[in-house]
Amino acid sequence: MESKKFLRILLVEDNESDAALLQENIRLSKVDDLHIDVTSSLKQATDYLKNNHIDAALLDMNLPDSSGLETVRNIRSTHPDVPIIVLTGVDDETTGVDAVRMGAQDYLVKGKTDGGLICRAIRYAIERKAMEVELQKARDELEMRVRQRTAELAQSEERFRVMAETIPDVFWMSTPGLENMLYVSPAYEKIWGRSLESLYESPKSFIDAVHTEDMEKVVGALGNHAKGFWNLEYRIRQPDGSSRWIRDRGFPIRDEQGNVCLMTGVAADITQLKLAENMLLDSSRKIEAFFKHAITPLVFLDKEFNFIRVNESYAKACQRDISEFAGHNHFEFYPHEENQRIFEQVVKTKKPYQAFAKPFSFPDHPDWGVTYWDWTLVPILDDAGEVEFLVFSLKDVTKRKQAEMRILADQEKLRALTGELLMVEERERRKIAAGLHDSVGQILAFLKIELGNIQRVGQPKESMTTINHIREQVEQAIKQTRTLTFEMSPPELYTLGLGPAVEELARRFTEARNLKCSVEDYGPPMRLTDHVKILLYRSVRELLINAAKHAQAEAVKISIRQVNDQVRITVEDDGIGFDATSFDGMPHNKPTGFGLFSIRERLTHIGGRLDIQSGSGQGTKITLSAPLEWKEQGTRSTEL
Numbered sequence: 001m002e003s004k005k006f007l008r009i010l011l012v013e014d015n016e017s018d019a020a021l022l023q024e025n026i027r028l029s030k031v032d033d034l035h036i037d038v039t040s041s042l043k044q045a046t047d048y049l050k051n052n053h054i055d056a057a058l059l060d061m062n063l064p065d066s067s068g069l070e071t072v073r074n075i076r077s078t079h080p081d082v083p084i085i086v087l088t089g090v091d092d093e094t095t096g097v098d099a100v101r102m103g104a105q106d107y108l109v110k111g112k113t114d115g116g117l118i119c120r121a122i123r124y125a126i127e128r129k130a131m132e133v134e135l136q137k138a139r140d141e142l143e144m145r146v147r148q149r150t151a152e153l154a155q156s157e158e159r160f161r162v163m164a165e166t167i168p169d170v171f172w173m174s175t176p177g178l179e180n181m182l183y184v185s186p187a188y189e190k191i192w193g194r195s196l197e198s199l200y201e202s203p204k205s206f207i208d209a210v211h212t213e214d215m216e217k218v219v220g221a222l223g224n225h226a227k228g229f230w231n232l233e234y235r236i237r238q239p240d241g242s243s244r245w246i247r248d249r250g251f252p253i254r255d256e257q258g259n260v261c262l263m264t265g266v267a268a269d270i271t272q273l274k275l276a277e278n279m280l281l282d283s284s285r286k287i288e289a290f291f292k293h294a295i296t297p298l299v300f301l302d303k304e305f306n307f308i309r310v311n312e313s314y315a316k317a318c319q320r321d322i323s324e325f326a327g328h329n330h331f332e333f334y335p336h337e338e339n340q341r342i343f344e345q346v347v348k349t350k351k352p353y354q355a356f357a358k359p360f361s362f363p364d365h366p367d368w369g370v371t372y373w374d375w376t377l378v379p380i381l382d383d384a385g386e387v388e389f390l391v392f393s394l395k396d397v398t399k400r401k402q403a404e405m406r407i408l409a410d411q412e413k414l415r416a417l418t419g420e421l422l423m424v425e426e427r428e429r430r431k432i433a434a435g436l437h438d439s440v441g442q443i444l445a446f447l448k449i450e451l452g453n454i455q456r457v458g459q460p461k462e463s464m465t466t467i468n469h470i471r472e473q474v475e476q477a478i479k480q481t482r483t484l485t486f487e488m489s490p491p492e493l494y495t496l497g498l499g500p501a502v503e504e505l506a507r508r509f510t511e512a513r514n515l516k517c518s519v520e521d522y523g524p525p526m527r528l529t530d531h532v533k534i535l536l537y538r539s540v541r542e543l544l545i546n547a548a549k550h551a552q553a554e555a556v557k558i559s560i561r562q563v564n565d566q567v568r569i570t571v572e573d574d575g576i577g578f579d580a581t582s583f584d585g586m587p588h589n590k591p592t593g594f595g596l597f598s599i600r601e602r603l604t605h606i607g608g609r610l611d612i613q614s615g616s617g618q619g620t621k622i623t624l625s626a627p628l629e630w631k632e633q634g635t636r637s638t639e640l
Contacts, residue, residue, distance in 0.1 A: 007033055007056070007122065008035050009035065009037070009054065009055065009057070009122060010038075010052075010054045010057045010058070011057075012038075012040075012042070012058065012060055012063065013087065014060065018060070018110060022087075022118065025114055025115035025118060029114065029118070029119055031116075031119045037052075041064050042066040042075075046074070046075070046078055049075075055122075056082070056105075056126050057075065057085070058118075058122075059072065059086055059087060059104075060087045061092075069095065069098055072099045073102065076103045081133065082129075083128070084103070084104040085105060085108060085121055085122065085125050086100070086104045086106070086107040086108070087108055088108070088109055089109070089110060093107070096108075105125035105128045106121050106128075167187065168190075168268075168269065169185075169187060169266050169267060169268040169269070170184065170188045170267040171264075171266055172184045172264065172265055173263070174262070175261075175263070176226045176260045177225055178203040178204050179203065181200050181203035182262070184200070191236075194206070194239075206236075207219065209236040209238070210235070210236055211234065213235070214235050217232065218234050226260075227260065228250075228252030228254075229250075230250030231250070232246075232248045233270070234248070243271075244269055245269070245270045246268070246269060247267070249265050250265030251264055291309075291311050292311055292312065296393055296394070296395060297310075297311065297314035298311045298313070298391070299314055299330070299391070300389055301389060301390040302390070303379075303387045305340075305390070306329050307325040307326060307329070307330060309325075314394070318333075319365065331343075334360075334362070334363070343390075347379065347387050350387060351379070352376060352377065352378045352379065353376070354374075356374050357373070357374060357400075358374075358375065372402075373394050373396060374397050375394040376393050377391075378391045490537070493533065493534070493537055497528075497533075498528060498536060498567075499522040499560055501537055502519055502558060502560065502569075503519045505541060506518065506519050506544075506556075506558060509544050509548065509556075513548045515555070516554060516556070517544065517556045518555070519558045520558065523560075523561060523562065526628060528567065531606065532606060532627070532628075535602055535606070536626060539569075539602075540569060542599065543599075543622055544571070547573040550575075551573050551576055551577070551619075552575050552576050553574050553619070554574055554575075556571060556572070556573045558571055563625075567625070569623070569624045573619055574619045575620060576617060577614045577616055577618045577619050578614050578616065578620065579615065596622075603624065603626060606627065608625045608626035608627065609625050610624060610625075611623040
């Protein structure tokens with residue numbers, strides 16, 4: 001069971017007999033839900049109230065430390081929410097009434113009340129106090145709302161004033177039919193060039209500034225203004241003679257019966273907008289003319305790739321009439337899986353795509369064969385950032401592509417011819433070198449032997465001097481003949497292979513050109529065709545000449561190694577270097593001999609390549625790569 005709830009009552013009475021009598025009367029009334037605590041002074045009462053909750057107070061007005069209405073005032077000031085019932089004497093009912101006026105809920109006359117009356121007075125006091133508190137809360141809330149509403153109205157009025165006075169448009173309010181102008185913002189003076197006072201005095205005077213060509217339209221609309229309709233665009237002339245375009249819109253305010261009681265509206269200067277519209281219209285006409293007459297094929301597609309519009313150039317390129325495209329999908333006419341994936345990716349990523357010389361075969365024109373196109377697909381996005389439509393532009397580069405392919409074929413033929421010329425040249429070099437060695441070399445060797453025999457026989461001193469000089473010249477001729485034979489066709493290249501030939505070449509460069517050349521260990525022999533072997537040897541020789549003549553190098557390091565199915569030669573010098581990024585392999589109208597351009601072209605022909613690493617003041621590293629198994633008709637493989 002729930003515990004019984006008691007009303008806690010504080011009795012403030014300094015007369016013990018009066019306090020006991022009052023409690024006895026309450027007991028005799030058989031009311032059992034009151035709990036009464038007693039204090040005998042105002043101080044005891046206030047101390048009690050600080051630490052305890054009570055539902056009501058029975059207050060004797062004459063206490064040792066307070067008397068009269070001051071007692072009520074003290075309790076009210078410190079505990080305003082406590083219901084108070086004042087206890088007065090028989091001859092002091094007037095004071096009780098004054099106490100009620102001061103804020104007490106009721107008063108009782110001592111000795112004239114029984115227990116039932118006291119209990120009812122307590123309960124009524126509690127209820128009245130609760131109602132009083134609720135009324136006070138409601139009053140406070142109402143006052144707060146009134147203050148807030150007043151502040152909001154003041155702010156609203158201030159915002160309206162600031163807005164009306166700062167916006168560039170004219171805000172106005174009038175009676176229907178413009179009989180009276182109730183308000184017009186200061187912008188009227190700037191736009192119309194007329195005073196506000198003149199408009200207040202004559203609300204229709206704004207019409208005096210209307211352009212003569214628009215006057216009839218504005219005057220005729222006044223009847224609609226009285227009915228709540230006002231939406232016009234017209235021109236006005238300012239006092240300086242300049243014209244302005246005005247968009248004037250009004251809105252009706254109706255009373256409870258639905259009748260128009262006020263008209264409010266905005267008149268905006270739309271001169272710049274009109275100029276922009278005219279410029280846009282002019283641009284649209286130009287764009288339309290460009291789209292229609294452009295020699296570039298152009299297509300507008302929706303994001304599902306349906307034709308929206310094509311220009312005449314596109315229709316002509318496809319040999320179709322423009323009317324044939326409407327209602328059809330691009331890939332219905334021109335199916336292509338790869339292109340369709342590209343189109344879908346453009347829609348997905350919202351990024352443009354460009355294709356260059358992309359091949360395409362028209363399914364409805366197989367006789368055209370493979371055609372080549374540069375084309376661009378650009379997504380056009382709406383305000384939400386989504387693809388609205390696509391612009392597809394194309395350029396037929398078939399003739400250019402076919403010409404390029406012919407040029408590439410001719411270049412390949414030229415490389416092949418160059419390779420053949422290299423081999424022919426090398427064969428001739430070898431023949432000449434063999435001739436020098438077998439004829440001139442042997443003759444010079446015989447002369448040297450004979451001169452030696454003559455020296456041993458003994459000759460006059462003058463003759464011996466001549467013979468010695470002749471023998472020295474013969475020895476020099478033999479040396480030069482051997483050098484010339486090596487330079488024309490080094491025998492080591494054919495008898496020992498590429499590695500030993502490069503080693504001998506490095507040794508000769510070291511002796512003849514004061515250039516320290518070294519060759520790294522090139523490992524086991526590699527089987528190379530004569531063509532590859534000769535090309536690589538001549539290339540290394542050309543690079544050594546460049547290092548000695550142009551690079552101002554002091555040392556060159558050469559490495560030869562096999563990497564998978566390729567032979568790779570690296571020539572690295574410590575010279576002045578050059579900007580490798582500017583090298584495009586072209587001769588640049590200089591006599592290059594077997595220069596970098598020639599090396600690159602000949603290596604490309606056999607499936608090899610030329611790589612350059614260099615920089616100003618950083619030396620140069622050039623790598624030659626060539627396949628081991630490349631062969632032409634009539635070639636043979638030999639060991640490195």
